[in-house]
Amino acid sequence: MVNQVLLKISNIDVFHGTFQALWDISIEVRTGEMLALIGSNTSGKTTLMDTISGLLHPVKGMMEFNGVDITCLDPYQIVELGITQVPEGRRIFPDMTVLDNLMIGSYCSCARSTRKQNLIRVYELFPKLEERRKQIAKTLSGGEQQMLAIGRGLMADPKLMLIDEMSLGLAPIIIDELFKALKKIRERGITILFVEQNVKRTLEEADKAYIFENGRVTLSGSSAELYEKKQVKKAYFGIDECEI
Amino acid sequence: MNDILTPILMGIMLGGLYALISLGLSLLFGVMRFINLAHGDFVILGSYLGYGILTYFGFDPVIGLVISVPLMFGLGFLIQKYLMSRAFEVSSDTPLIIAFGLSLIIQNANQIAWTPLSRGINTGYSNASFFIGSLQFPVVYLLDLLVGILVMLLLREFLTRTYLGRAITAASQDKKAAELMGINSKRVYGYAFAIAMALTAIGGVFLGMTFPFTPTSGISFLTIAFGTVIIGGLGSMWGTFIGGIILGVMQTLGGYFFGPASQMLVVYLIVLIILAVRPQGLFGR
Numbered sequence: 440m441v442n443q444v445l446l447k448i449s450n451i452d453v454f455h456g457t458f459q460a461l462w463d464i465s466i467e468v469r470t471g472e473m474l475a476l477i478g479s480n481t482s483g484k485t486t487l488m489d490t491i492s493g494l495l496h497p498v499k500g501m502m503e504f505n506g507v508d509i510t511c512l513d514p515y516q517i518v519e520l521g522i523t524q525v526p527e528g529r530r531i532f533p534d535m536t537v538l539d540n541l542m543i544g545s546y547c548s549c550a551r552s553t554r555k556q557n558l559i560r561v562y563e564l565f566p567k568l569e570e571r572r573k574q575i576a577k578t579l580s581g582g583e584q585q586m587l588a589i590g591r592g593l594m595a596d597p598k599l600m601l602i603d604e605m606s607l608g609l610a611p612i613i614i615d616e617l618f619k620a621l622k623k624i625r626e627r628g629i630t631i632l633f634v635e636q637n638v639k640r641t642l643e644e645a646d647k648a649y650i651f652e653n654g655r656v657t658l659s660g661s662s663a664e665l666y667e668k669k670q671v672k673k674a675y676f677g678i679d680e681c682e683i
Numbered sequence: 684m685n686d687i688l689t690p691i692l693m694g695i696m697l698g699g700l701y702a703l704i705s706l707g708l709s710l711l712f713g714v715m716r717f718i719n720l721a722h723g724d725f726v727i728l729g730s731y732l733g734y735g736i737l738t739y740f741g742f743d744p745v746i747g748l749v750i751s752v753p754l755m756f757g758l759g760f761l762i763q764k765y766l767m768s769r770a771f772e773v774s775s776d777t778p779l780i781i782a783f784g785l786s787l788i789i790q791n792a793n794q795i796a797w798t799p800l801s802r803g804i805n806t807g808y809s810n811a812s813f814f815i816g817s818l819q820f821p822v823v824y825l826l827d828l829l830v831g832i833l834v835m836l837l838l839r840e841f842l843t844r845t846y847l848g849r850a851i852t853a854a855s856q857d858k859k860a861a862e863l864m865g866i867n868s869k870r871v872y873g874y875a876f877a878i879a880m881a882l883t884a885i886g887g888v889f890l891g892m893t894f895p896f897t898p899t900s901g902i903s904f905l906t907i908a909f910g911t912v913i914i915g916g917l918g919s920m921w922g923t924f925i926g927g928i929i930l931g932v933m934q935t936l937g938g939y940f941f942g943p944a945s946q947m948l949v950v951y952l953i954v955l956i957i958l959a960v961r962p963q964g965l966f967g968r
Contacts, residue, residue, distance in 0.1 A: 515866060
């Protein structure tokens with residue numbers, strides 16, 4: 440199973456209105472991988488996530504998931520195929536209970552039959568959600584809301600999970616807990632593509648990463664390789680070897 | 684004491700009707716952020732449907748709902764699918780203008796079909812009354828309140844307990860997140876519009892039993908529905924119900940203290956004050 444190409448993005452261009460946000464992006468995600476997108480704000484990482492999810496459509500290029508052409512599909516069709524997104528800012532349904540949020544996660548017909556098992560697994564992963572299942576979602580703490588957003592994504596029974604800015608605004612101790620959860624999710628065979636601001640942490644957690652600048656991929660490779668690259672050190676760790 | 688009790692009780696029952704005719708407007712705003720300017724005319728269309736079913740087929744208009752509710756439901760689905768969904772793609776103002784156009788078309792079609800004369804739905808129980816203590820009230824007003832409560836509760840149960848209802852609620856709270864959860868927002872919008880129209884069919888019948896109506900009455904009931912949802916908070920079903928009751932009581936009390944001519948003035952002054960103090964409405968998020 441591992442090493443099979445799960446998601447193949449070939450040379451896509453994506454626009455926000457008249458503004459071109461992505462230029463000729465090509466990415467390959469293999470089954471079982473944990474892959475990261477790195478880059479500053481507005482470098483196009485979230486745009487790529489939204490394009491994979493079908494919220495935006497490329498004007499050029501092609502996207503293939505599990506052998507199916509998903510370039511022109513709508514978001515609900517993408518979810519049916521097994522891609523869920525845990526969006527930036529969590530975007531839980533604020534006025535619903537924790538349980539109802541999770542139930543909405545299993546809305547797609549692909550996940551309805553496995554709903555009970557999935558709910559048990561989400562509760563195993565995040566016991567806090569079970570404790571608070573009757574609470575209104577907006578009253579949860581930031582970390583718990585993020586757990587809910589991830590749990591809600593898992594309820595759709597995905598093959599590939601897109602996770603956007605998971606650790607934004609959270610305390611380090613909670614971020615550790617969330618990354619531990621991601622490892623467990625991965626052990627269940629779910630492939631993960633995630634976006635993070637913290638480059639050092641990202642390279643520690645991911646197998647591979649793509650580095651985005653102004654809507655283009657400027658570098659990619661295994662985390663270990665990228666860690667040693669001069670450009671990465673200079674741009675993200677503030678170490679300029681030329682000056683040393 | 685009994686003097687003031689009459690307008691209060693009348694107001695509460697009238698409020699049930701106001702809530703009933705406002706639920707559709709509130710639902711559409713909550714889900715699609717769309718202010719349906721044709722809402723009042725849809726309600727009046729519902730009244731005429733009830734009137735027509737009674738006049739030509741002899742069915743009690745409440746039984747006639749078996750016909751008019753699915754009819755309006757289907758019409759709503761088609762309007763959303765073929766008209767509004769396209770309008771939404773153009774800009775956020777376009778649906779507003781389309782709705783205004785629909786309003787004019789319905790008004791004029793009603794004039795052609797039913798003449799501009801004032802009509803009322805007269806059933807066997809239209810003139811019946813009941814007593815609370817020594818106070819006498821029309822039975823129809825009690826029906827308004829009971830049906831208002833029933834429909835509001837059913838709608839709430841639907842929105843919180845069923846798959847489709849939960850999807851509608853989710854889309855109203857965060858459209859993007861709902862789409863990411865596999866909810867087909869176009870389909871959800873179609874059903875929301877259809878349900879809103881089905882609600883106007885119900886509201887229209889009870890309105891037609893309570894008040895006389897003409898093809899141009901829609902605008903005054905649209906205004907009342909606006910007031911109701913503004914007081915209650917746009918998009919909240921429970922809030923819409925309470926908003927209707929408050930508006931009804933304010934109207935009858937306004938009439939009691941200042942005379943019938945100024946009763947609506949009192950209502951709209953209160954709407955204005957609530958808007959100034961609490962723009963999201965009493966129960967709004």
